[in-house]
Amino acid sequence: MPDAPSHYHPPPVAIHPPGHGPTPHHPWLQHHFDSMEQQAEASTLGMWVFLVTEIMFFGGLFMAYLVYRHASPTGFQEASHHLNIYWGAANTAILIVSSLTMALAVRAAQTSQPPRTQVFWLGSTIFFGLCFLGIKGIEYHDKFKDHIVPGPNFQWEGLYPKPAEQFYSLYFAMTGLHALHMIIGVGIMSVILVMAHKKIFDRDYYTPVEVAGLYWHFVDIVWIFLFPLLYLIGRHYHAG
Amino acid sequence: MSGHVAPKSMYYAVFAALIVGTALTVAVAFIDLGAMNNVLMLGIAMTKAMLVILFFMHVRWSSRLTWVVVASGFFWLLILFSLTMSDYLSRGWVEGTWR
Numbered sequence: 001m002p003d004a005p006s007h008y009h010p011p012p013v014a015i016h017p018p019g020h021g022p023t024p025h026h027p028w029l030q031h032h033f034d035s036m037e038q039q040a041e042a043s044t045l046g047m048w049v050f051l052v053t054e055i056m057f058f059g060g061l062f063m064a065y066l067v068y069r070h071a072s073p074t075g076f077q078e079a080s081h082h083l084n085i086y087w088g089a090a091n092t093a094i095l096i097v098s099s100l101t102m103a104l105a106v107r108a109a110q111t112s113q114p115p116r117t118q119v120f121w122l123g124s125t126i127f128f129g130l131c132f133l134g135i136k137g138i139e140y141h142d143k144f145k146d147h148i149v150p151g152p153n154f155q156w157e158g159l160y161p162k163p164a165e166q167f168y169s170l171y172f173a174m175t176g177l178h179a180l181h182m183i184i185g186v187g188i189m190s191v192i193l194v195m196a197h198k199k200i201f202d203r204d205y206y207t208p209v210e211v212a213g214l215y216w217h218f219v220d221i222v223w224i225f226l227f228p229l230l231y232l233i234g235r236h237y238h239a240g
Numbered sequence: 241m242s243g244h245v246a247p248k249s250m251y252y253a254v255f256a257a258l259i260v261g262t263a264l265t266v267a268v269a270f271i272d273l274g275a276m277n278n279v280l281m282l283g284i285a286m287t288k289a290m291l292v293i294l295f296f297m298h299v300r301w302s303s304r305l306t307w308v309v310v311a312s313g314f315f316w317l318l319i320l321f322s323l324t325m326s327d328y329l330s331r332g333w334v335e336g337t338w339r
Binding site: 040041044045048049051052055056059060062063066067070071085089092093096097099100102103104107110111210213214217218220221224225227228232234235236237 | 243245246248251252254255258259262265266269270271272277281282284285288289292293295296297298302303305306309310312313314316317320321324325328329
């Protein structure tokens with residue numbers, strides 16, 4: 001059943017003083033674009049180009065992981081077993097939920113839902129993002145307690161201490177970089193939430209929500225790959 | 241300006257598929273399938289990524305230009321992985337190249 005745009009009204013129009021050029025247009029249309037469609041197209045394309053650079057950014061770390069895991073497969077397996085698979089799986093589910101709420105936030109703006117609805121979905125996304133970061137904090141704290149943070153205090157009690165230290169270096173580098181992206185994402189989403197609250201977004205202009213959504217989904221995709229590669233190495237050799 | 245509006249049911253369906261994929265990944269991790277473990281887990285991860293990209297990120301309804309940019313990103317990643325690993329995997333094939 002299609003959503004009823006209960007409060008939709010025609011978009012406000014920016015009028016320019018005589019002799020100042022551009023014809024009346026949507027107030028959020030930048031002057032270097034001919035139309036809202038073109039602006040939206042350029043904005044999403046621009047975000048995708050940035051995301052491609054991010055793919056290569058994380059790609060470098062995944063590459064390092066590949067090389068070192070190939071060099072010490074059993075060592076990496078041993079090291080991976082120390083990670084809590086339940087926290088990891090919970091975080092994966094949390095991020096998937098946050099991607100759903102994000103997609104619904106974009107759709108709410110796209111269908112001119114009331115600001116209250118948009119804020120609800122955006123707020124939910126932020127909430128789940130913070131849950132993810134909270135769990136990561138718990139996991140990091142546990143590592144510090146167990147002395148498996150690479151550095152002078154690193155103590156590995158099992159086999160293959162050197163590969164274990166390499167694994168945890170990669171673990172902290174990859175999940176740390178990912179967590180940094182989550183923090184930035186929460187910041188961006190907060191700004192979008194405030195804009196939504198100010199009634200800026202409707203079916204004629206929802207580009208910032210769409211573009212912020214692309215960023216958020218990308219961070220989710222990175223975790224979709226991080227989870228099995230870090231948490232699920234050879235688990236059948238070691239129950240739980 | 242309006243992109244393609246998808247019904248909410250589509251988003252919920254994709255969400256369900258992603259959760260099922262996650263559950264499957266965890267379950268499969270505890271079963272010994274030898275080399276197939278990695279293949280299966282990465283295969284599921286790639287399917288999940290494709291679902292997010294096509295439906296949540298709306299690439300399914302985006303322009304060809306956007307599609308080309310997205311594909312090129314992953315293609316570039318493929319170059320990084322394959323050329324680098326071809327180096328490491330072939331160490332020792334020729335006399336004097338083992339490190």
